[in-house]
Amino acid sequence: xxxxxxxxxxxxxxxxxxxxxxxxxxxxxxxxxxxxxxxxxxxxxxxxxxxxxxxxxxxxxxxxxxxxxxxxxxxxxxxxxxxxxxxxxxxxxxxxxxxxxxxxxxxxxxxxxxxxxxxxxxxxxxxxxxxxxxxxxxxxxxxxxxxxxxxxxxxxxxxxxxxxxxxxxxxxxxxxxxxxxxxxxxxxxxxxxxxxxxxxxxxxxxxxxxxxxxxxxxxxxxxxxxxxxx
Numbered sequence: 001x002x003x004x005x006x007x008x009x010x011x012x013x014x015x016x017x018x019x020x021x022x023x024x025x026x027x028x029x030x031x032x033x034x035x036x037x038x039x040x041x042x043x044x045x046x047x048x049x050x051x052x053x054x055x056x057x058x059x060x061x062x063x064x065x066x067x068x069x070x071x072x073x074x075x076x077x078x079x080x081x082x083x084x085x086x087x088x089x090x091x092x093x094x095x096x097x098x099x100x101x102x103x104x105x106x107x108x109x110x111x112x113x114x115x116x117x118x119x120x121x122x123x124x125x126x127x128x129x130x131x132x133x134x135x136x137x138x139x140x141x142x143x144x145x146x147x148x149x150x151x152x153x154x155x156x157x158x159x160x161x162x163x164x165x166x167x168x169x170x171x172x173x174x175x176x177x178x179x180x181x182x183x184x185x186x187x188x189x190x191x192x193x194x195x196x197x198x199x200x201x202x203x204x205x206x207x208x209x210x211x212x213x214x215x216x217x218x219x220x221x222x223x224x225x226x227x228x229x230x
Contacts, residue, residue, distance in 0.1 A: 004030040010054030160188040
């Protein structure tokens with residue numbers, strides 16, 4: 001699991017120090033990037049998973065909120081007076097406002113940790129969906145190859161048979177043509193081996209599937225001749 005990254009934006013250094021000091025007592029601690037609101041720009045938080053906004057100069061608060069309204073990450077804004085600043089906060093599902101009441105730091109850590117946990121779960125689900133999609137595509141290709149192996153076997157049989165017949169005519173072909181016929185025969189046999197392996201794999205997978213479902217009766221060799229089932 002990759003370490004989450006939290007971007008802390010604020011104009012008071014004590015806020016970031018207090019936040020990081022408190023967070024280090026938790027089981028999972030993210031990597032922190034601290035930035036002044038004056039230098040923040042839209043691309044600054046591109047690689048982070050969560051943005052936390054602490055005390056910001058009043059004259060820059062509105063512009064910062066406008067810039068953060070388009071951020072793809074969740075944003076938690078910590079302010080002293082909700083009513084005074086609420087009009088400057090863009091109301092979106094990704095922007096949350098937390099007032100600095102008693103116990104606000106513990107609540108902030110709890111809320112931020114939950115955001116990171118949900119982000120991790122979403123990423124896991126997306127990766128699982130991508131793997132499932134790729135597996136489904138490979139399964140479709142595999143089924144097609146198995147369905148076509150009989151037709152390929154027939155074509156290879158004809159190709160190999162004709163190559164063998166031509167090789168039975170000594171002196172009928174030049175040395176170069178004779179070498180080419182040997183190559184055709186060798187490659188045909190190689191392709192036949194590959195197709196045989198497909199059939200073997202199909203049988204193995206079918207057996208494993210039946211065994212997993214409890215449809216296969218195990219056999220052990222008895223002391224006498226033959227096999228004894230249980």
